Each structure stands twice: as structure tokens, then as C-alpha cells.
Amino acid sequence: MSSKRPTFKRYDQQQIMLLPPSLEELVPEDHPVRVVNDVINRINIAPLHAAYQTKGTSSYHPQMLLKVVVYGYVSNIYSSRKLEASCKESVYFMWLSGMNFPDHNTINRFRSVRLKDALRNIFEEVVLLLAHEGLLSIEEVYTDGTKIEANANRYTFVWKKAIQTNKEKMKKQLTQIWEYAQSANDGDDLPDPPDFTTIDKEKVQDTVNKLNEVLSKKENIDKKLKAKLNYVTKNYPTNIARYEAQEAILGDRNSYSKTDTDATFMKLKEDHMRNGTLKPAFNVQISSSNQYIVNYTIHPNPTDTTTLTGHIAQYEKSFGSAPKIVTADAGYGSQENYSLLESKGVTAYVKYGMFDKQQSANFGKKHPFSADKLFYNEQKDCYICPMGQQMDYIGDNHRKTSTGFIQTSRKYKAKKCYGCPLNGACHKSKGDRVIQVNVELESQKKRAHNLLNSEDGIAHRKKRCFDVEPIFGNIKHNHGFKRFMLRGNEKVAIEWGLIAIAQNIRKKAA
Known part of the structure; x- marks a missing residue:
């Protein structure tokens, strides 16, 4: 049996050091x-x-x-x-x-x-310092967005559609009571029902007061209607005032959380229940260079398309001018965004909705009769349908986007589609085929297509995937930031600004 014992390094918590370490x-x-x-x-x-x-x-x-x-x-x-x-x-x-x-x-x-x-200035100082060291470029950037959950209750919310539905019910109820009051007025003058196309708290209050004044003089009032009037008198003025306050908070949004009114309900990729549940969140937009964050903005709307204008405006405010080159995915490919970037002299490697599908060799075979495949006769300003018949211009269609941008499309209509052997394959509508062509947007798409398929365009498309997208993956999954801790636009912007500075310093340290 061995008598040897294990040896250990000296351990003495009471040992005093002559020169304590700094x-x-x-x-x-x-x-x-x-x-x-x-x-x-x-x-x-x-x-x-x-x-x-x-x-x-x-x-x-x-x-x-x-x-x-x-x-x-x-x-x-x-x-x-x-x-x-x-x-x-x-x-x-x-x-x-x-x-x-x-x-x-x-x-x-x-x-x-x-x-x-002060945080925005501090972030900009860090970016300019890194640019001076040659670690990033503020002229050539890659733009993308992600949704970060807000620090808000997921089950206390306000929906614009619910408000509109309730207001329609109020209109219908007030109209019914008014019509009853007219029929029971025994010849006394009662004006026609108010115009309930739009209602506000003053109109509702005046209507309720008038109905109570007229019906209080009547003895034999239907009990159900009297109960309705009592309910309307008690609740409608208060409800309409609350709806107006909620609509003021909503603005152009469709929803908000009661515990953070700046947060909008959005569909997030981090859906552990896999049921598509909407959660209160913010849409975070960044522009990157060499995996450094160069610019960031916070938006309440879930779609990336409507964020680029504000994002570029912030870029100009921070650095004095827009970047020279912007690369982004199809979420940003709209007429408004193409026009914005063109007006600022930005080379835009920005995809449009069908770009990736058009790269497939089978795309033309699957959609042989699409509007972009039809021949256009510039002299006669008409399209030629697959059977060789003219589709004549019949007028313009104007559409306003959620941001107020006006899109104009030209409409062309075919003749005698009934009985055509291609009817049903060429189009699915019951009458003659009508196509709408946004001339400006189609021209922008052609320019974008040529840019994206150029040698530089292919290089930028490839780089975008490993420049901007890994930043979100690193922040969310490697560093566990999937939910804001602060509430409100201002504080959320501060928190993301700190995240952006931390990302840049981590990258520099690496």
C-alpha cells in the first residue's frame, strides 16, 4: 500500500501581501x-x-x-x-x-x-472613429431590418379595426333610435337623422341629448328601445371619447399595446408556439459596413418598405449626405424607394418583389401570359394580347400608399375575350381582360434588374447575406438580446443605440 499523499498548491486566505496587485x-x-x-x-x-x-x-x-x-x-x-x-x-x-x-x-x-x-452623437463619433481607422465605410452600406419584441404586455392591446367596428355599431344604433323617435313624434317637427358618415364625441352627445328630449315627452315607449336609449346615454359619449383618444395614439398604425403605446403588434420570427401570434414589437432598421452598424432607426410599422425614407433621412442628418451605394433585399423594392434613392444620386442594388423568381429559367414557362410578356406598340400606345388583338388604353388608375406616395398606372383593355380559345389560361376574370401598367415602376425595375445582374451587382448581392444579416443573428442569439427592457420610442432608441455601439466595439475587439 502506497504511503504517498497528493500535493496541493498553497492556500492561505489570511496571507498578507507586501505589494498587493493593482x-x-x-x-x-x-x-x-x-x-x-x-x-x-x-x-x-x-x-x-x-x-x-x-x-x-x-x-x-x-x-x-x-x-x-x-x-x-x-x-x-x-x-x-x-x-x-x-x-x-x-x-x-x-x-x-x-x-x-x-x-x-x-x-x-x-x-x-x-x-x-446625446447618444446619437456618441454613436456617430464611434462610427467616424472606426471609419478613420479604415474598419468600415460610410459610403457603401447594406440595409436590413428586424423586429425586436417590446417590453409590453402581449394581451392588452388596441386594434384599429375593433374601434371602427364599434363605431359602426354606434352609428347603426343611433340611427335606429332616431328613426323610432321620428315615427313616434306625432307630427312634431324632428329633423332628419344626423349625418353619421363620421362621428365624434360632440355629434354623439348632441344626438343623445336630442333623443332624450324628444322621447321623454312620450309615455308609451317600447321597453327594449328605452333600455337601448338608457345604455346609449350612459355609455356612448364616454366610449366615443375613448375611441378618439385611442385613434390619436394609433395614427397610421393598426394596433398598439396598452402598456407601451409606441409598440405595434407584429409577427416575429421568434415564435416558439409556432402559431403566428402577433406580439408588441418595434421594427429596427440598420445599415452596415463590414459587419459594423453605421446607421440605425426605430420604426412602429412592421413593413420594411415604408421605413427607408426615414432611415435615409437619419443617415443624411448624421453624416451630411446619403450613402453612395445601398444594397437591400426585395422588402425595400418600391417605386417610392427607387425614386428616393435616384433623387439622391444613390446607386441602389435593391431587389424588387419578383426579382429572385425571374432568375429561374422556368419563370417564363410558368407565366407565359403575364402582362410583362405582352408586346407593347409604342406608336399606337397599345398592348397586343396573346391572340394578336389590340388592348387599348382606357385611362389611369391612381393609388395612394400608406405613406402618401401617389402611384399612377395606365389601364389597357382587351376586346372580345368571350369565346377566345385562350380564355381561362390568359386571364381568370369573367369579362374582357384589363391590365394595369405602372410605367415608371416598370422602368425602375428594368434599371434595377440590369444593376443587380451586373458584375458589381452580383458581388453586392452576395456580400449582403454575410454583412448585415449576421449582425442580427449575433445580437439576438449569441448575446441574447431578443426583447427591449425600456419602454417608449425614445428609450427604445437609446437601448438600441447602446446595442449598436456594443456591436461595433465587439467587432473591433475581435
């Missing part, structure tokens, strides 16, 4: 915390100083707090309470804060109040 020695030279420290030290944070009062007690230095918050987002610590604990427990946070210990209220107030007007 925090500087405990932080590795290549650690990301040093990158955070270096970047924040090199940018101008003067706009942040304006958020502080010149009177009163001294405050924690904003540069220190900014470093703590940014490094927290770099290391996946988003909670103000966890940041407070980290300043007391983590060597890296202690080194960064200079052994200051701000509490969670100070950190939260700094993040949501102090940074409100």
Missing part, C-alpha cells in the same frame, strides 16, 4: 474592456455634459458611467441592478469605473435620461 495588472492587455476604455476616451462626449446641471451636488463622471453601461452591453449585462452588482464584484468593471460604485438608480437615470439627447 487592478491594472489583473486586466489582460487584449481584453475587450480595454477596447471600450480606449474608444470612449478617444471620442468627444461634450454633448453628454449638457444633460447635467451646473448647480447642486457633484455627479458621477458621465465618461465613467458611459464606459460602464457600454461594457455592460458588450458583455450581455443589460439590467441596471446587475450593472450595479458588477461594479462591486467584477475586476473589469472596477478597473473601468475607477473603483466607483454607482447604484442602479444612478445607472438607470443615466441611461434613460442623460443619454436621451
Whole structure:
């Protein structure tokens, strides 16, 4: 039997050091915390100083707090309470804060109040610093969007359609009671029912008052109708006032959450129930270069198509001009967006809806009679149908988009489709075939098609997949940021700005 015993390194918690180690020695030279420290030290944070009062007690230095918050987002610590604990427990946070210990209220107030007007400038400073180092370009960007769930209750919501339905019921009920009042008025003058095409709280209140005035003089009133009138009197003025307030909050949106009225219900990819349930969320748009975030905007509408105007406007505000090259997927391919980019001299490698399908060799075989396959006679301004008959111009169709942009299409109608051997294959309508052609949009699509299939266009399309899209995957899945912690547009923009700065610093550190 062996008498040997295992050997251990010395362990003595009470050992006193002659020269205690400094925090500087405990932080590795290549650690990301040093990158955070270096970047924040090199940018101008003067706009942040304006958020502080010149009177009163001294405050924690904003540069220190900014470093703590940014490094927290770099290391996946988003909670103000966890940041407070980290300043007391983590060597890296202690080194960064200079052994200051701000509490969670100070950190939260700094993040949501102090940074409100300064964070965009800080983000831009970081981007320009990285551009100066040659790590990214602010002239050639890739644009995409994702939806991030809001910090809001998923089951307390307001829907525009429900409001409209309830208002229609109110109109119908008031009209029925008014018609009864007219029939029971015994010859007394009662004006025709009010115009209920649109209703507001003043119109509803006046109608209710008039009905009560007329019917109060009658003795034999139908009990059911009297009950309806009592219900209308008690509830309708209050309800219509609430609907008007809700519609003011909705604006152009279709829904919002009661616990964060800036959040809109959207369909998210992170649907663990796999039932297509809508959740309150924000549409986050970014432009990237070399997997660095160059620009970001927050939008309440779920479709990417309507976000580009505001996104480019923010880009111009940040850097003085629009980027020279923008690459984006088919979600941005609209007449309004093509016109916007053309007017600003931007080379747009932006797909349109059918671009990918048109690349298939079988596309033409599957849709041989589509409008874009028909021959156009420019001199006679007519199309020729598959049977060789003229389709003459019959007028224009104007459509206003949700953003107010006017699209104009020219309509062409065929003759004598009844009895045609291709009827049913050429088109599915019962009468003569009518096609609508948006001349401007078709011209833009042709230019986009040529650009996208050029040598540079193919290169940009390939690069887009591994430039902008991995950023969202990294933030959501590698760093666990799938839901905002703050509420409201302003605070959500602050939070995403910190996420964007953290992404850029992580990329630089890597």
C-alpha cells in the first residue's frame, strides 16, 4: 500500500501581501474592456455634459458611467441592478469605473435620461472613429431590418379595426333610435337623422341629448328601445371619447399595446408556439459596413418598405449626405424607394418583389401570359394580347400608399375575350381582360434588374447575406438580446443605440 499523499498548491486566505496587485495588472492587455476604455476616451462626449446641471451636488463622471453601461452591453449585462452588482464584484468593471460604485438608480437615470439627447452623437463619433481607422465605410452600406419584441404586455392591446367596428355599431344604433323617435313624434317637427358618415364625441352627445328630449315627452315607449336609449346615454359619449383618444395614439398604425403605446403588434420570427401570434414589437432598421452598424432607426410599422425614407433621412442628418451605394433585399423594392434613392444620386442594388423568381429559367414557362410578356406598340400606345388583338388604353388608375406616395398606372383593355380559345389560361376574370401598367415602376425595375445582374451587382448581392444579416443573428442569439427592457420610442432608441455601439466595439475587439 502506497504511503504517498497528493500535493496541493498553497492556500492561505489570511496571507498578507507586501505589494498587493493593482487592478491594472489583473486586466489582460487584449481584453475587450480595454477596447471600450480606449474608444470612449478617444471620442468627444461634450454633448453628454449638457444633460447635467451646473448647480447642486457633484455627479458621477458621465465618461465613467458611459464606459460602464457600454461594457455592460458588450458583455450581455443589460439590467441596471446587475450593472450595479458588477461594479462591486467584477475586476473589469472596477478597473473601468475607477473603483466607483454607482447604484442602479444612478445607472438607470443615466441611461434613460442623460443619454436621451446625446447618444446619437456618441454613436456617430464611434462610427467616424472606426471609419478613420479604415474598419468600415460610410459610403457603401447594406440595409436590413428586424423586429425586436417590446417590453409590453402581449394581451392588452388596441386594434384599429375593433374601434371602427364599434363605431359602426354606434352609428347603426343611433340611427335606429332616431328613426323610432321620428315615427313616434306625432307630427312634431324632428329633423332628419344626423349625418353619421363620421362621428365624434360632440355629434354623439348632441344626438343623445336630442333623443332624450324628444322621447321623454312620450309615455308609451317600447321597453327594449328605452333600455337601448338608457345604455346609449350612459355609455356612448364616454366610449366615443375613448375611441378618439385611442385613434390619436394609433395614427397610421393598426394596433398598439396598452402598456407601451409606441409598440405595434407584429409577427416575429421568434415564435416558439409556432402559431403566428402577433406580439408588441418595434421594427429596427440598420445599415452596415463590414459587419459594423453605421446607421440605425426605430420604426412602429412592421413593413420594411415604408421605413427607408426615414432611415435615409437619419443617415443624411448624421453624416451630411446619403450613402453612395445601398444594397437591400426585395422588402425595400418600391417605386417610392427607387425614386428616393435616384433623387439622391444613390446607386441602389435593391431587389424588387419578383426579382429572385425571374432568375429561374422556368419563370417564363410558368407565366407565359403575364402582362410583362405582352408586346407593347409604342406608336399606337397599345398592348397586343396573346391572340394578336389590340388592348387599348382606357385611362389611369391612381393609388395612394400608406405613406402618401401617389402611384399612377395606365389601364389597357382587351376586346372580345368571350369565346377566345385562350380564355381561362390568359386571364381568370369573367369579362374582357384589363391590365394595369405602372410605367415608371416598370422602368425602375428594368434599371434595377440590369444593376443587380451586373458584375458589381452580383458581388453586392452576395456580400449582403454575410454583412448585415449576421449582425442580427449575433445580437439576438449569441448575446441574447431578443426583447427591449425600456419602454417608449425614445428609450427604445437609446437601448438600441447602446446595442449598436456594443456591436461595433465587439467587432473591433475581435
